[in-house]
Amino acid sequence: MTEGIGDPVPGGWRGWAALLAEGLGEEGQRVEFRNLAVAGALSADVHERQAAAAVRFRPDLASVVVGVNDTLRRSFDIHRLAVRLDEVCALLAGRGAVLLTACLPDPGTALGLPGPLRRPLARRQAAVNAVVHALSARYDTVHLHASDRDWTDDRSLWSVDRLHPAERGHRRLAAGFHLLLAERGLACGAPPDPEPGQPPPSRLAGALWLATEGTGWLARRSTDLLPQLLGLAAAEACHWARGTAERLDDRAEGALRQALGDLPRSPLLHGSVPRARMEG
Template sequence: MPVPVVVAIGDSITLGVGDGVQDARGDVGWAAHTARALGAATYLNLAANGTRVRDLHGAQLDAAIAARPDVVLVTAGGNDVLRGDFDPIAVELTLRAAWERLSGPGCVVVTVTIDRIGLFDLLPAAVGAVMARRVHALNGAIRGAAEATGTLVIDGATVFRQAGRSAWHIDRIHPSPLGHRAIAAAALERVAPWWAAVAPIDSPPVPPRTTERAWWLMRKGAPWAARRSRDLIPQVAQAVAHEMLEERRSRLRGAARA
């Protein structure tokens, strides 16, 4: 029975962040679980933390094409919605160009739309509303690019809703071990017409104890927040202010026309 060459590209979700409290090196996460279940002849994870959609057109995409994959697994776009220069039209065009390069004969490309980022539900309602709109726009861009290139799409919101609150990692940004496995199961369903699973997805580990969670937050979560607060928080604040200003202008234009 033939077995596929599986390549994963994208961001920290593809890399496997959130699949436990260990460091992700590409050997954990939804893409790794999918590859193992497919009995991949070769599995190459090229993802990197912080990757934006425009970053795919470089080392990741070139190496992916060189590997001559049968299956390509992608998550990208989450880092774009966290930036002040987020542009869903540019994201769609860039994704479309990337997937057109990958979508050769015999290559199946699978991507994932993202769910509402749980972290922002802990912040003021105005921030959460802006980020929810951005996620909606991103998912529209992902679906538009996918439709144009024949890329298979997993609905991330549906996966998380079915898996429940336990699908979120401690940071409320990445999937938990359960969430990663739920995405992998959805990926296997999408590629089944071409490649059948030859092994089950392993069960998620026992959830980390309170002490392990505290260790992760102290050693990983807090330093990440400190590093990103220098650019992420100002940019989110800028995005909120920009969208609130645009809403006000829209209301004033509507009132003027009336």
Template sequence: MRTLVALGDSTTVGLGDPLPGGGWRGFGPLLADALDARLVNLSFTGARMGCVRARQLPRALRARPEAAVMVVGMNDTLRADFDPVRLHDDLDAVVGQLTAAGTAVVTARYHDHGRVFRIPRALHLALMRRIDELNAITDRVVARHGARCLDLHVLPGAYERDAWSVDRLHPSERGHRLLAAGFAERLLEAGCHVARPVDLRCSGGAVVTPVHHAAWLVVKGVPWLWRRGQDLVPYAVSVFVQDLRRRLGW
């Protein structure tokens, strides 16, 4: 194993696993260390599926990696312009071109965010409907191209509180270690050489204190929830009305 490429959004960037000197680590470096491979991390915060296809895929192909891992799609589910057809086409292009180039590809199916981040029922229904659509797309694309998939819903430890950072949207250091271990297992199944197991003991990361939690909520958490809520609430209302009509037999 010479080169591992990491694609995706802020989870792939490593948010939730801060380093003492600043910046983020995340599952990418942990996985690369287990594979004894060079890491090329092309992810960036806020990336959507179309971003991966347009901006990250060309650079990934130039790196000629033996393996590629990808976590992306949640930002799409939170936007008003959510489009399953476009999501399918973009993911199909990314996975298809990488596998055609001889790369072992592993992507991710999403878990139930409502079990980690407590939100009103209407928002939960709306978000899960979109996550279900995204997961179904992932299943079809993975099966078509013979890629692998890490199912976060059944990943051991995925719903434990210490697996999540303060925002409950990004993994903590332990969560990133769980992701790295899960990706390593899928790559091993795909025939990739795993030099050593991922160490699940937390070490080397920055200590996150209650002060960090409060600062995040004030500076980033509340503004982020407000912005994303404006996108998702109209759709959530329509889902809630549909659910109510079904319950009442209308």
């Protein structure tokens, strides 16, 4: 999402972070923006590669928006994700960066999957969002709520794959962060225009994308997530038939409590630094 998929511009993608960077500084003030995001990245990728590169850039603002891809992997583990994100936030905040975080919609709802397939993914994303909420309080981040129903119900916000925002969605994310940053005195420029600058893709373009890129995405997930997801869906259906679905919720909540309880008691503190650069 932060790479900008769904918001095409000549030569590649733009996305919410680039749109936000344009409105950070006053007129004539230089703002340096660097986007290290990569489509499909997991929390492990951010932890093991992107965070170190971000620290070398010495950003004043750093976005840590990740987690949905983790929910789409067979290896999903809320404990490992919490540890990784806490260490990433500690590293960047410890170097003086103000962090940007967001809770996001679950992919099952965004894709319109049936209940037995949707609920396991929703449970995973709810756990991710709970971790992000806890870290946003822990590190005093600029936190954007982007998981409400008005996000998933408004199709104009989403690209044809239903997983990445369309240009309108990217602009809404950028405007939301801009408002929150302005309230802290960290955004002095004009907010992003909420209206798209280009027409949405035609139905033909959308169909072509689904037949090429979308098919490849589904094929990759079919060898990773799909076998496990079918098992989770079968367990979901069985518990619902028996009236014991709350056991699945209790199990997920227990894993989440354990993950949050195992985080270090004292996070790193960070001081203020001049606001001029933004890391996406």
